[in-house]
Amino acid sequence: MFEFTxxxxxxxxxxxxxxxxxxxxxxxxxxxxxxxxxxxxxxxxFFSVGDMNFCVHxxxxxxxxxxxxxxxxxxxxxxxxxxxxxxxxxxxx
Numbered sequence: 001m002f003e004f005t006x007x008x009x010x011x012x013x014x015x016x017x018x019x020x021x022x023x024x025x026x027x028x029x030x031x032x033x034x035x036x037x038x039x040x041x042x043x044x045x046f047f048s049v050g051d052m053n054f055c056v057h058x059x060x061x062x063x064x065x066x067x068x069x070x071x072x073x074x075x076x077x078x079x080x081x082x083x084x085x086x087x088x089x090x091x092x093x
Contacts, residue, residue, distance in 0.1 A: 023065055035074035038062040038082060 002011040023039075041060035048054070062082045064075035 020065065033074070035064055035066060035071050036078050038064055038078065 002013050004010075005012055039062070041063060043058045043060065045056045045058075046054070047056075062079050064078050066072060066075050
């Protein structure tokens with residue numbers, strides 16, 4: 001369910017039972033550690049307003065998959081670094 005927030009005039013959703021079933025990592029044997037590999041989630045939303053139907057796509061902020069708590073600090077640093085120095089990119093679905 002979407003929830004409207006007055007502060008941001010936007011919709012938000014909470015995914016309480018979201019889990020990662022399978023992840024395919026690159027097959028390269030480089031010096032890159034797991035906390036430097038970023039992923040993204042593509043979110044699709046279909047809704048209707050009266051007789052009009054809409055399909056909205058959104059790309060999430062970078063996501064880093066870790067397997068142990070000691071990787072958390074490096075994963076957060078990777079996401080913050082990417083958000084700070086990223087280029088604006090337009091995706092067409």
